[in-house]
Amino acid sequence: MTIPRLTDRDTNAGERIRTAAVLLFARQGYAATSIRDLARAVGLTNAGIYHHVTSKESLLADLMRTAQRGLIEATERMLAPYERPADRLALLISSLTAVHARNPMTTRVMDGELRSLTPGSAAHDEIIALRDAYEAHWKHALSDGVIQGVFRVADEKLTRLALMSMCTGTSEWYRPDGDSTLEQVCAEFVAIGLAAVRAPAQPVALADFCLLPEFPWEPPDARNDPRPDEARR
Structure with missing residues (x-):
């Protein structure tokens, strides 16, 4: 599974984190996604993620x-x-x-x-x-x-x-x-x-x-990308 890196400098870190979270949660599931995965996707440290969200569950709830x-x-x-x-x-x-x-x-x-x-x-x-x-x-x-x-x-x-x-x-x-x-x-x-x-x-x-x-965190480059096991329709 390829996760696009979210490095647009015009997008604030909070929105970049939400975009990465939506993409990861949708593709591999919330339970299988770690804070480390989120940090890697947005180019932050684990501590950097926690500067913007209190927990993975609070991010999901939001x-x-x-x-x-x-x-x-x-x-x-x-x-x-x-x-x-x-x-x-x-x-x-x-x-x-x-x-x-x-x-x-x-x-x-x-x-x-x-x-x-x-x-x-x-x-x-x-x-x-x-x-x-x-x-x-x-x-x-x-x-x-x-x-x-x-x-x-x-x-x-x-x-x-x-x-x-x-x-x-x-x-x-x-x-x-x-x-x-x-x-x-x-x-x-x-x-x-x-x-x-x-x-x-x-x-x-x-x-x-x-x-x-409109959901600004919806990953634009993944909008039309099917899951690996999906047939194109």
Whole structure:
């Protein structure tokens, strides 16, 4: 595994550390990444890393916290003007799809490393609360659609989990130079999602990419680089 050295003098050390952490945590896992690995990636000593972060776990929690909050804030801005459940579900599908496709390393960490936070710790409980707050938007959109008779769903929880898994999967396979643009992928996923809830055919709102959260530490030179065992799609 090759980790690009992060030596841009215009980037502050804290952001360089976060970029290296996201890359390493996403590729080899939090547990397999040491402070020594982070120090080597950014050209600092171990002591230099601890000058900027109190611990490896606090660094992970900070990345997850910031990413979750960014997702929630962007989602709430996009949903605010809309009341129809179909519009809200379409926005949720297209925005979650796009965030994961555009930030594959950050979202792999955000989605996969909750297990690495100490159970019962304040950080662990906070991340769970943020996840619940985000998923509540999906629960309300589906529930409102069922109540209003515009969605027909046998099991709202299973439907929500299936749709969210479809969206988050783009962090693993989407490539900007692939056969479909991200706009096409989002539109197709929205069509699949609305068909899954048996919504009537109608024009719906799609996510404005300009409103999506930006994560400055997302490694730009690794954005389109698949893991060694991934087939290019």
